[in-house]
Amino acid sequence: MDGFSWYTEERVRRANRPQELLEGAKSVISLALSYNTGEPNPPDSQPRGKIARYAWGDDYHDVIKKRLRKFVSKLPSIAGRPVSTRIFVDDGPMNDRAAAARAGIGWFGKNTNILTQSHGSWVFLAQVITDIPLEPDAPLKKTCGECVLCIDACPTGGNCLSLCHRQQALHFIPYHRATRRNPTRTSPSGRRLGFRVRHLSGCLPCQPQGNR
Numbered sequence: 001m002d003g004f005s006w007y008t009e010e011r012v013r014r015a016n017r018p019q020e021l022l023e024g025a026k027s028v029i030s031l032a033l034s035y036n037t038g039e040p041n042p043p044d045s046q047p048r049g050k051i052a053r054y055a056w057g058d059d060y061h062d063v064i065k066k067r068l069r070k071f072v073s074k075l076p077s078i079a080g081r082p083v084s085t086r087i088f089v090d091d092g093p094m095n096d097r098a099a100a101a102r103a104g105i106g107w108f109g110k111n112t113n114i115l116t117q118s119h120g121s122w123v124f125l126a127q128v129i130t131d132i133p134l135e136p137d138a139p140l141k142k143t144c145g146e147c148v149l150c151i152d153a154c155p156t157g158g159n160c161l162s163l164c165h166r167q168q169a170l171h172f173i174p175y176h177r178a179t180r181r182n183p184t185r186t187s188p189s190g191r192r193l194g195f196r197v198r199h200l201s202g203c204l205p206c207q208p209q210g211n212r
Contacts, residue, residue, distance in 0.1 A: 012095075015093045015094055015095040021129055022129040022130070023084070024084060024131040025086075025129050025131060027136075028099050028103070028129050028130075029103075029127065029129075029130060030096075030100045030125070030126075031105075031125070031126045031128070032114070032119075032123040032124065032125055033064060033123060034118075034123050035053050035054055035056075035122055035123065036053070036122035037053060053122065060124050061091055064124060065087060068087045068089070068128060071128070072087065072130075075130065075132065079132050083131065084130065084131040085128050085129065085130045086130075087126070087128055088127045088128075089126045090126075094127055096125040096127055097113070097125065099125075100114045101114060103137050104138055104140050105125075106140065107139075107140050107143060109150060110148065111150035111154075117142075
C-alpha cells in the first residue's frame with residue numbers, strides 16, 4: 001500500500017498463505033462484529049469533533065481477542081482432539097477482507113471495505129486460523145452495482161478510493177491521523193485531502209451503506 005513502508009510484497013504474500021501463518025492450517029474461520037452504535041447528542045456548549053465509531057470505547061483488538069480466546073478454548077472438545085489455532089484482529093499479516101469475502105460475510109465495496117447485508121461496512125473483522133478441516137461457506141453473489149454513494153460522500157472527492165479497489169494512503173485521511181502527519185490547510189496534502197480538521201480519528205463519510 002502506497003505510504004506504508006511496512007506493507008511489503010513479502011507481507012502480502014504471507015497474508016494470502018495461511019499455511020505460513022500456522023503450521024498445518026486447514027481452515028480460516030472469519031468473523032465480523034458490528035460497531036454501528038447510535039449517534040451521540042452532546043450539548044451545544046461542549047467541544048465537538050468527528051471520531052470514527054471504531055475508536056469509541058475500549059480498544060476493539062482487546063475486546064474481540066478476549067471473545068475469540070474463549071471461542072477457541074471450546075474447539076478441542078468439539079473436534080475431539082487437540083487443536084492448533086492462531087487469532088488475528090486487524091493486527092497481523094492476514095488478509096482479513098479477502099477472508100471475509102471468501103467466507104460469505106460480505107462483498108468488497110467501492111470504499112474498499114467489506115459490506116455486509118445486515119450492518120453495511122460498520123463491522124470489525126477477525127479470523128481464526130485452525131488445523132481443523134471445515135466445509136467452506138460460499139461467497140456472496142453480490143456487488144455494489146452502479147451505487148457510488150461512498151465515492152460521492154468522500155471528503156477528498158473520491159481521491160482516496162482508487163478504481164482498482166486499493167486505498168492510496170497518501171490521499172487517505174486516517175493515514176495522516178495514524179502516522180501523526182496531520183496536514184495543514186495550506187500544505188500539499190491538506191489541499192489534496194480537502195483538509196478536514198474535524199476528523200480526529202479515522203474517517204466516516206464513505207460508509208453510507210452502513211446506515212441501511
